Amino acid sequence: MSSTSTHRVRGVELGLGLIGIGRPWPTPEAAVIPAEQARALLDRAIELGIRFFDTAAAYxxxxxxxxxxxxxxxxxxxxxxxxxxxxxxAWPAPEGAQPDHSLGALEKSFERSRRLLGRVDLLQLHKCTVDDLRDEQLLAWFEGLRTAGEVGAVGVSVSSEAALRAALDVAVFDTVQFPANSANAGFTTAFAEAERSHLPLLNRPMASGALAGTGNPFAFHTAAFRRAVVLTGTTRISHLEANAAAFASALEATTDQDL
Known part of the structure; x- marks a missing residue:
């Protein structure tokens, strides 16, 4: 992996997904938290040692x-x-509209992201498909951004095992983001079988709430991965603190088993 920004991840770390600070989540009826509350959440995340933050143009x-x-x-x-x-x-999008992965749309989205964020350490293709991974112009665009130093690293976010397997066969990307939890271990198995160096970014660690109250969901991630970022999504500081404590407990238990 060539990127210095993702080289900072040396073990299994907890990251924070930020959809909830920008749009209704987890349901369309949910209220978006005020900016002051979002800032307090980010402050607390950093205090808890979280260093990886994941957002999107569609958030x-x-x-x-x-x-x-x-x-x-x-x-x-x-x-x-x-x-x-x-x-x-993009969000909001017309009902049934498909993601726009044309180079013009991607360039426009990236420029907006860079203007808003100041600097992008990792740029990912949202909802990447197998067909996208066969598009040589698209791959060259991502590689060009990294080579020119316009981003620190490039990656993809996938929602199918077929796209994950295809992405792991593409050397262009530094990271792959996919769902990973004990309720659906198929993605994790596919990643392990590929034996690639891509940094895995693991979303839906609690299976969209299905694993709440069923023990420590993070034990799955700390046992299955030696290097990864586990993305917890929340807008409540109390929930963030509980997740951080559970993650630390799982990581400690795994470390003890390795001794």
Missing amino acids: GRSEEVLGEYLGDLPAARREELVIATKCGE
């Missing part, structure tokens, strides 16, 4: 709110963080 005002927060951070603190965003999908 409503998330990039804008995060960018304003980052702009107020001391330069040294900003350098400690990895800011990941995604291009290729």
